[in-house]
Amino acid sequence: MTGIIVKAISSFYYVEVEDKVYETKVRGNWRHNNVELVTGDRVEIEVLDEENRKGVIFKGHERDNLMKRPPIANITQAILVFAVKSPDPNLSLIDRFLITAKKESVEIIICFNKVDLDDSKLIDSLKENYKATGYPILAVSAETGYNVDELESYLKNNITIVAGPSGAGKSTLINRLVEDAKLKTGKVSEKIGRGRHTTRYTELIKVDENSFIADSPGFSSIDLSDIEERDLKEYFIDFYEYDVDCRFGSKCIHENEPDCRVKKAVEEGHIPARRYESYIQLLNEIRDKNKRRK
Numbered sequence: 001m002t003g004i005i006v007k008a009i010s011s012f013y014y015v016e017v018e019d020k021v022y023e024t025k026v027r028g029n030w031r032h033n034n035v036e037l038v039t040g041d042r043v044e045i046e047v048l049d050e051e052n053r054k055g056v057i058f059k060g061h062e063r064d065n066l067m068k069r070p071p072i073a074n075i076t077q078a079i080l081v082f083a084v085k086s087p088d089p090n091l092s093l094i095d096r097f098l099i100t101a102k103k104e105s106v107e108i109i110i111c112f113n114k115v116d117l118d119d120s121k122l123i124d125s126l127k128e129n130y131k132a133t134g135y136p137i138l139a140v141s142a143e144t145g146y147n148v149d150e151l152e153s154y155l156k157n158n159i160t161i162v163a164g165p166s167g168a169g170k171s172t173l174i175n176r177l178v179e180d181a182k183l184k185t186g187k188v189s190e191k192i193g194r195g196r197h198t199t200r201y202t203e204l205i206k207v208d209e210n211s212f213i214a215d216s217p218g219f220s221s222i223d224l225s226d227i228e229e230r231d232l233k234e235y236f237i238d239f240y241e242y243d244v245d246c247r248f249g250s251k252c253i254h255e256n257e258p259d260c261r262v263k264k265a266v267e268e269g270h271i272p273a274r275r276y277e278s279y280i281q282l283l284n285e286i287r288d289k290n291k292r293r294k
């Protein structure tokens with residue numbers, strides 16, 4: 001029987017097959033090319049005990065994609081959730097996530113949560129910073145339900161990962177979106193202004209016959225060391241429009257080259273300065289890592 005791993009806890013995999021969830025382990029003599037299975041993996045299982053829903057995985061299917069942070073395979077879409085405040089959004093972390101999601105070729109939705117706390121219109125500058133990417137940007141409140149129905153309209157026929165830092169409200173949001181989800185949520189620490197890592201595992205929840213949504217543990221850093229220096233710009237889709245007009249064309253990495261159209265677009269205000277600075281910072285970071293590796 002073919003199923004999908006909806007949750008992985010150490011060496012146990014919970015595999016859903018036609019609305020039934022089996023507790024499984026990997027068969028001893030089968031190794032998934034030494035690759036660890038993750039939530040979202042499609043697998044073949046043999047049922048050992050139907051009554052107690054126990055089985056064993058004897059084969060894994062090839063993946064469409066694999067995300068490392070949070071760990072999940074075969075997603076079609078990512079909803080990136082950051083709170084407008086409490087905890088304050090880390091823009092560098094947003095940029096990093098957008099890069100890894102683009103790398104895995106998934107649809108991206110940027111979702112700013114907790115707008116009910118936003119007395120000083122923080123949302124405006126956040127939206128402004130990402131407008132040129134063209135990604136849908138939603139302002140929601142999982143607490144009041146504001147705009148949650150708009151987010152819901154994106155779920156159909158997708159396997160969606162909900163990702164973001166601890167305390168952003170991912171689990172609260174999914175509880176709003178999916179009636180029976182009943183996920184545990186946890187207060188943001190007042191002292192340090194951070195979440196408490198309430199969600200421990202990446203878990204797929206069925207929305208309907210063809211749609212799943214995954215809750216995931218909050219993250220506070222994303223490593224970009226598997227990205228090459230010259231490829232970084234491919235993940236800044238707000239640069240694309242100008243990229244073609246640089247003097248050195250596709251060889252331009254928009255740093256110190258003469259007649260760089262991207263840099264000009266930053267000066268003209270078509271690309272937010274904040275996004276460009278982030279690009280340069282990540283470029284240097286990747287460079288430093290590569291140097292150290294050699």
Ligand SMILES: Nc1nc2c(ncn2[C@@H]2O[C@H](COP(=O)(O)OP(=O)(O)OP(=O)(O)O)[C@@H](O)[C@H]2O)c(=O)[nH]1
Binds near residue numbers: 217
């Ligand atoms: N004011 C307000 N509080 C919210 C909103 N959404 C979530 N919260 C609160 O924020 C806190 C953290 O919410 P969670 O859903 O546990 O956050 P999470 O992103 O799942 O965090 P981790 O599981 O630790 O990664 C809880 O106290 C929620 O009640 C919102 O829209 N407005």
Ligand SMILES: [Mg+2]
Binds near residue numbers: 185198
């Ligand atoms: Mg959570």
Ligand SMILES: [Zn+2]
Binds near residue numbers: 247253259260261
């Ligand atoms: Zn350029």
